[in-house]
Amino acid sequence: SQQGEEDPQALSIQEGENATMNCSYKTSINNLQWYRQNSGRGLVHLILIRSNEREKHSGRLRVTLDTSKKSSSLLITASRAADTASYFCATDAGTGNQFYFGTGTSLTVIP
Amino acid sequence: DTGVSQDPRHKITKRGQNVTFRCDPISEHNRLYWYRQTLGQGPEFLTYFQNEAQLEKSRLLSDRFSAERPKGSFSTLEIQRTEQGDSAMYLCASRTGGVDEQYFGPGTRLTVT
Numbered sequence: 001s002q003q004g005e006e007d008p009q010a011l012s013i014q015e016g017e018n019a020t021m022n023c024s025y026k027t028s029i030n031n032l033q034w035y036r037q038n039s040g041r042g043l044v045h046l047i048l049i050r051s052n053e054r055e056k057h058s059g060r061l062r063v064t065l066d067t068s069k070k071s072s073s074l075l076i077t078a079s080r081a082a083d084t085a086s087y088f089c090a091t092d093a094g095t096g097n098q099f100y101f102g103t104g105t106s107l108t109v110i111p
Numbered sequence: 112d113t114g115v116s117q118d119p120r121h122k123i124t125k126r127g128q129n130v131t132f133r134c135d136p137i138s139e140h141n142r143l144y145w146y147r148q149t150l151g152q153g154p155e156f157l158t159y160f161q162n163e164a165q166l167e168k169s170r171l172l173s174d175r176f177s178a179e180r181p182k183g184s185f186s187t188l189e190i191q192r193t194e195q196g197d198s199a200m201y202l203c204a205s206r207t208g209g210v211d212e213q214y215f216g217p218g219t220r221l222t223v224t
Contacts, residue, residue, distance in 0.1 A: 042215035101153030
């Protein structure tokens with residue numbers, strides 16, 4: 001079964017707007033990662049946040065982590081059509097070896 | 112291109128046949144993962160290798176599935192007596208120890224007719 005769930009399942013925005021997607025997970029973690037998947041292709045790692053971190057930035061990406069609520073959010077600012085993809089969160093469930101992915105948020109950025 | 116390659120990219124097989132997929136990880140990566148992804152879902156963990164040792168297997172991995180990583184380099188995933196429910200994308204990923212970022216291959220899409 002999936003360790004995490006993303007919300008919303010689908011999101012459609014205009015180019016230039018910000019996109020926010022959320023991830024909830026079930027068990028304690030060492031870190032949480034976000035990945036992007038373009039249609040029918042492999043996943044690409046975007047950003048990792050450790051359990052002792054609360055916020056992290058990378059370019060147009062901002063990730064927050066609330067371990068008390070077992071949730072994370074990914075913010076993409078100034079979205080572009082090329083950001084159209086599915087976004088997944090992944091956690092290690094404290095194992096450090098096995099990684100569990102959520103169900104994903106499908107983002108569509110309309111030019 | 113992440114540097115992880117998978118072969119074949121697509122495989123169509125009839126129910127009951129055996130199939131084998133290959134994954135070539137990034138050469139210095141000692142950890143290798145197999146995942147299965149069905150339409151509209153996230154990747155599901157199947158198994159994990161550290162060098163040539165298979166250290167973790169998901170309960171999803173039935174007896175019909177077997178994976179190997181001889182010499183700690185490339186890996187193969189074999190499915191025996193395929194069923195229609197095996198139709199999915201099979202993804203391989205690799206990473207180095209101490210770094211949790213995984214590099215994914217493009218996947219092998221399996222269709223069982």
